Amino acid sequence: MTAERTPVADEDAVALFERLNREAGQAGYHMNPDMEFVLGLMRGLLTNKERYGYMACPCRLASGVREKDLDIICPCDYRDPDLAEFGGCYCALYVSNAVLQGRQHLESIPERRPPADEREVKEVGQHAPPLGEVLPFPVYRCPVCGYLCAMNTPPLVCPICKADRDRFVRFF
Amino acid sequence: MTAERTPVADEDAVALFERLNREAGQAGYHMNPDMEFVLGLMRGLLTNKERYGYMACPCRLASGVREKDLDIICPCDYRDPDLAEFGGCYCALYVSNAVLQGRQHLESIPERRPPADEREVKEVGQHAPPLGEVLPFPVYRCPVCGYLCAMNTPPLVCPICKADRDRFVRFF
């Protein structure tokens, strides 16, 4: 007999969904309303957790080395730009409010992750550019609560006060 | 017969209250405990949502042009300074903890919104001042969790770890 992987229990998939859904809601994100589809992704995440020790994106091929896969641990580094541009993350696990309400149609989302030889590997203890030099991301400010966020585009909604993205103003 | 607006259903007002109340609580804000008063404001917000497409403040006159009213979409840009100075927002929809607990009396709140000809209109894609120049708001730091907030005064409580305002320290 070959080693067999224990199939993911339904209740584990549901429990993971409930945690991620609660966390998403608190921060102003939304999960795909297609429950069966989402539970399939939960099983993929739990399988990856068992296989690699971390919840690598179920729609991408993980290396098995956490340091090389930091960018694709779910939620991945590409979720927010994909939500902003396409209304969904690469897996379509997370969708924008516009998609959720049927105001935007979710099409297939191209892979934003750079190929392996173009990826920046995070160096432990790496130094930051001194203030005054150019920062790698602009910083946006929520005018309601003062929340600061360093992204190429502001979040769809402020995770603190839920103000919409178009209210954010470039801060520095 | 003239066109009539459908009155806001009670359950819609309650549902909006429940969402806003949950979001407020998560970020350390409080809604006015006078439920009847609050449900009236919910009806106003939903009426504005239907009329303008966005939830403009029910206590102010909206222009109908979202770009011109970004500052008065609820929660408005003036909520937090009004909470800090007067213990309530302009509508008294949101109140401070001190007001909620009866330690502060809520008086009428003056209009903080500048007149139309003095309002800064947000330019899309506007540039930020380079680092090193004077920023439009000071940045405060929560000493417990490191949360950064760009406001003239720190939040009443840290939205992340609920530390009180007087613990915040000016960061830059």
Next chain:
Amino acid sequence: MTAERTPVADEDAVALFERLNREAGQAGYHMNPDMEFVLGLMRGLLTNKERYGYMACPCRLASGVREKDLDIICPCDYRDPDLAEFGGCYCALYVSNAVLQGRQHLESIPERRPPADEREVKEVGQHAPPLGEVLPFPVYRCPVCGYLCAMNTPPLVCPICKADRDRFVRFF
């Protein structure tokens, strides 16, 4: 008869636990799973609240002057560095996920608070160093959501999107 302090009611201790536990969970923190131990700390916090007017750490001696004790109001300024280094705060009220899951053993946590004559007293209205000078804490960025946090080490998990600490990158 000498004045007696009213003992803390069980339901008050439970209510405080429920609030702190909810707030902890929302921001990615965890309370010690030993309920009896935690309820004892809740009683200590409520006793301090009654005695001093603020919830000073139940495991430290408070001065009774809020301005001098700002750093030990619970959650204290030392919680996060202690969680990062030892897996628990000084009281063991908050524990790391690793401790909660039994992957880390909680040992006794040394006092991180400086002695009284070495503590910096917060000056009201103190000025911040101008940008370009050295900041007192590095700023880390969550690569998933852009959250910025000024601490010597990043949070155990991002309070917004729950990304793990090792994904954070030094921002400035």
